[in-house]
Amino acid sequence: MERMLMKGNEAIAEAALRAGVQAYFGYPITPQSELPEYMARELPGRGGVFLQAESEVAAINMVYGAGGAGARVMTSTSSPGVSLMQEGLSYLVGAEVPCVIVNMVRGGPGLGNIAPAQSDYFQATRSAGHGDGRLIVLAPSTIQEAADLTILAFDLAERYRNPVMILGDGILGQMMEPVSFPPPVQRQRDLSWATTGAGEGPRRLINSIYLDPDELEQHNLHLLEKYRRAQQEEVRWEAYRMEDARLAVAAYGLAARVARSAVDRARAQGIAAGLLRPVTLFPFPVAAFRQAAEQVRAFLVVEMSAGQMVEDVRLAVEGRAPVRFYGRLGGVVPTPPEVVQQIEQLAAEVAP
Numbered sequence: 118m119e120r121m122l123m124k125g126n127e128a129i130a131e132a133a134l135r136a137g138v139q140a141y142f143g144y145p146i147t148p149q150s151e152l153p154e155y156m157a158r159e160l161p162g163r164g165g166v167f168l169q170a171e172s173e174v175a176a177i178n179m180v181y182g183a184g185g186a187g188a189r190v191m192t193s194t195s196s197p198g199v200s201l202m203q204e205g206l207s208y209l210v211g212a213e214v215p216c217v218i219v220n221m222v223r224g225g226p227g228l229g230n231i232a233p234a235q236s237d238y239f240q241a242t243r244s245a246g247h248g249d250g251r252l253i254v255l256a257p258s259t260i261q262e263a264a265d266l267t268i269l270a271f272d273l274a275e276r277y278r279n280p281v282m283i284l285g286d287g288i289l290g291q292m293m294e295p296v297s298f299p300p301p302v303q304r305q306r307d308l309s310w311a312t313t314g315a316g317e318g319p320r321r322l323i324n325s326i327y328l329d330p331d332e333l334e335q336h337n338l339h340l341l342e343k344y345r346r347a348q349q350e351e352v353r354w355e356a357y358r359m360e361d362a363r364l365a366v367a368a369y370g371l372a373a374r375v376a377r378s379a380v381d382r383a384r385a386q387g388i389a390a391g392l393l394r395p396v397t398l399f400p401f402p403v404a405a406f407r408q409a410a411e412q413v414r415a416f417l418v419v420e421m422s423a424g425q426m427v428e429d430v431r432l433a434v435e436g437r438a439p440v441r442f443y444g445r446l447g448g449v450v451p452t453p454p455e456v457v458q459q460i461e462q463l464a465a466e467v468a469p
Contacts, residue, residue, distance in 0.1 A: 144176050236423070356395055416430055
């Protein structure tokens with residue numbers, strides 16, 4: 118298996134190419150610009166289409182068109198760019214067009230700064246624009262995982278005919294780590310729904326308009342059934358040193374790497390801490406947290422935001438154990454000593 122030293126943005130682009138992406142549409146924005154740069158250099162030579170759109174609004178609607186025609190298609194951007202894509206994302210969800218969206222989150226709100234943050238959690242997991250739609254959201258913690266989840270994202274998008282978002286932060290896009298890629302695999306794809314040119318076959322329509330309320334209700338229930346199936350079949354998480362843990366730290370993405378180091382340091386001080394790391398932010402690993410709540414005395418949620426995933430942890434735990442929060446904002450990354458201090462304080466509070 119090939120092993121290369123790459124930036125996160127480049128690794129995601131290479132993984133997408135090996136997953137068979139056929140079209141990329143996007144607009145440059147820091148800290149993800151290496152991804153479209155890589156695509157501009159590599160995709161045309163591998164038989165695909167790269168197009169820099171005039172805006173994020175245009176890019177997501179180009180994704181809609183190519184995805185509706187059955188192409189494996191993706192875009193990438195950063196926080197303000199995703200805000201501009203919200204209307205198109207809603208159309209993609211409503212029309213059940215598979216695609217992959219990469220969001221390398223920057224500090225915000227507004228233009229904010231280009232420093233890493235996790236403050237787009239709500240935007241990613243609560244909706245895809247207006248309506249009852251949802252994205253499947255994957256949160257890699259390493260460059261290798263970013264590559265692996267990119268390949269998975271294309272498969273999930275087509276399995277559920279739904280957009281899939283890879284949610285990272287600026288560090289994940291900019292840092293370099295060794296990464297291995299599996300050889301490209303020729304996939305059997307079901308495009309019986311797509312407007313690929315049906316010839317004399319049945320007419321195919323890709324749209325999200327249902328003027329009859331009863332018909333729209335049935336369509337929305339169909340979408341909800343897909344999300345329920347994903348909640349049963351696609352939940353992913355990592356448990357680290359949780360076997361005998363009495364205090365669980367919950368974090369995702371790069372914050373989870375900080376939390377893992379803090380857990381090791383706390384263990385060295387005799388505190389039985391462990392880490393629960395959601396890999397899928399939607400569907401959220403509710404059962405894993407509910408089970409952990411039967412074991413630990415408390416949870417500490419660490420985020421690079423004002424506290425967003427902490428709400429999902431509290432909903433999952435259902436009051437079975439206290440849930441505390443520690444976060445840094447505006448592009449400030451929490452440090453292991455800071456998290457250890459929070460663990461020590463919480464351990465002292467819940468000690469028998």
